[in-house]
Amino acid sequence: MATGIALHRAGVSRPSTRAAVTTDSGALDTLFGALADPTRRLLVERLLTKGPATATVLAETTPLTRQAVLKHLQVLETAGLLDHERVGREVRYRVTPQPLAAAVGWILDTADLWDKRIDRLRRLPT
Amino acid sequence: MATGIALHRAGVSRPSTRAAVTTDSGALDTLFGALADPTRRLLVERLLTKGPATATVLAETTPLTRQAVLKHLQVLETAGLLDHERVGREVRYRVTPQPLAAAVGWILDTADLWDKRIDRLRRLPT
DNA sequence: CCTTTGTGCAACTCTGTGGTTGCACTTTAT
DNA sequence: ATAAAGTGCAACCACAGAGTTGCACAAAGG
Numbered sequence: 001m002a003t004g005i006a007l008h009r010a011g012v013s014r015p016s017t018r019a020a021v022t023t024d025s026g027a028l029d030t031l032f033g034a035l036a037d038p039t040r041r042l043l044v045e046r047l048l049t050k051g052p053a054t055a056t057v058l059a060e061t062t063p064l065t066r067q068a069v070l071k072h073l074q075v076l077e078t079a080g081l082l083d084h085e086r087v088g089r090e091v092r093y094r095v096t097p098q099p100l101a102a103a104v105g106w107i108l109d110t111a112d113l114w115d116k117r118i119d120r121l122r123r124l125p126t
Numbered sequence: 127m128a129t130g131i132a133l134h135r136a137g138v139s140r141p142s143t144r145a146a147v148t149t150d151s152g153a154l155d156t157l158f159g160a161l162a163d164p165t166r167r168l169l170v171e172r173l174l175t176k177g178p179a180t181a182t183v184l185a186e187t188t189p190l191t192r193q194a195v196l197k198h199l200q201v202l203e204t205a206g207l208l209d210h211e212r213v214g215r216e217v218r219y220r221v222t223p224q225p226l227a228a229a230v231g232w233i234l235d236t237a238d239l240w241d242k243r244i245d246r247l248r249r250l251p252t
Numbered sequence: 253c254c255t256t257t258g259t260g261c262a263a264c265t266c267t268g269t270g271g272t273t274g275c276a277c278t279t280t281a282t
Numbered sequence: 283a284t285a286a287a288g289t290g291c292a293a294c295c296a297c298a299g300a301g302t303t304g305c306a307c308a309a310a311g312g
Contacts, residue, residue, distance in 0.1 A: 028167065029162060029163070029164055032158050032159075032162035033158075033159075035158040035232075036155060036159040036161075036162050037155070037299095038154070041154065044236065045236070048236065048240055049239060054258080054259090055258090055259080056257090056258060056259080064301075065301070065302065065303085066258090067301075067302070067303085068301050068302075070259090070260090071300075071301080072300090088309065088310075089257075089258055089259070089308065089309040089310070090257095090259080090309095091258085091259070097236060097237060100233050100236065100237065103233060104233055104234075106161075106167070107229060107230055108230075110170065110171065110174065110226065111223060111226065113171065113174040113175060114174055114221065117174055163270085165270090180289090181288090190270090190271075191272065192288090192289090193271075193272070193273085194270065194271050194272075196289090196290090197269085197271080198270085201269095212289095214279065214280075214288095215278065215279040215287075215288050215289070216279095216287095216289080217289070253312100254311100254312090255310100255312080256309100256310080256311080257308100257309085257310080257311100258307105258308085258309080258310100259306105259307080259308075259309095260305100260306080260307075262304090262305090263302100263303090263304090264301105264302080265300105265301085265302075266300085266301085267298105267300085267301100268297105268298090268299080268300095269296100269297090269298085269299095270295105270296090270297085270298100271295085271296085272294080272295080272296100273292105273293090273294080273295105274291105274293090274294105275290100276289105276290080276291080276292105277288100277289080277290075277291095278287100279287085279288080280285105280286080281284100281287095282283100282284085
C-alpha cells in the first residue's frame with residue numbers, strides 16, 4: 001500500500017511523544033491554517049492528481065484570478081506543502097506533503113491524551 | 127494502548143475512500159480553522175489534561191480575557207471539538223475529539239494520492 | 253524587432269477574526 | 283435581602299486574509 005510519506009498506520013514520525021502538549025505553535029499554525037481553506041485543499045488535490053502545474057494553468061480551472069491562486073500557492077509553500085521550480089518562463093508548483101506528518105502527529109498526541117483521560121476515569125472507584 | 131476515538135493505526139473511519147478529493151468543504155474548513163490557532167490547541171490540551179472547566183477558570187491560566195477565551199471555546203464547539211454542560215451558575219466545557227478523525231481522514235486520503243502519484247512515476251519507462 | 257505569453261510587484265477594497273470594554277442578568281452565599 | 287461570582291450580549295477597534303486591478307518585466311516565437 002505505497003510508501004510515499006511516513007504517516008501510515010505504522011510509524012507517523014510523532015515528534016516528542018511525551019513533552020508534547022507544548023503546542024509547538026509556529027509550524028502547526030501555518031500548517032493547519034493552510035489546510036483550513038477549501039480552495040487550497042483543492043489546489044493540493046489538483047496538483048497531486050494532475051501533477052505539477054503553473055499558477056496560470058491552475059487559475060483557469062477555478063473562478064479565481066491568477067493572482068489569487070498565486071497567493072494561495074504561496075501560503076501552501078510557506079507551510080511547506082509545496083515547492084516550485086522555474087522552467088522556462090514558467091514556474092511549476094509541486095506538492096511536498098511531508099509536513100502533513102506533523103499535523104497527524106499533533107492529532108494523534110491529542111487522541112492519546114483523550115485515551116489517557118478515559119483510562120483515568122475508568123480507574124475511578126465506582 | 128487505549129480505545130477512546132477511532133483514528134488509530136487500524137481503522138481511521140475514513141469517509142469515502144474513493145470519491146474523496148471532493149474536498150468536502152464545510153466541515154474541514156471549520157475543523158482545520160479551529161486547529162489553526164495555538165490558543166485553541168492549547169485550550170483543547172488543557173481541557174484534556176486537567177479535565178472539563180469553565181471559561182472563567184480557563185481564562186485565569188491565559189493572558190486573555192474571559193470573553194476572548196469564550197470566543198475560542200465557541201469556535202472549537204462549532205467545529206464539533208467541544209461541548210458544554212450547565213451545572214449551577216457555571217458552564218463546563220469538555221472535549222469531544224471525534225471530528226479529528228475527519229481531519230486525519232483527509233490527510234490520509236491526500237497521502238494516498240501522493241503514493242499513487244509516486245507509483246505512476248515508478249511505472250514510467252526509464 | 254516586435255508581439256505574445258507568463259510572471260512579479262504593488263496598491264486598494266472588503267470582510268472576518270481576535271481581542272477588548274461595558275453592562276445586564278442569573279445563581280449562590282452571607 | 284443584598285453582595286458576590288459567573289455568565290450572556292453587544293458594540294467597538296485593529297489587523298490579517300482573500301480577492302481584485304493595473305502595470306512593469308522576462309522569455310519565446312513570428
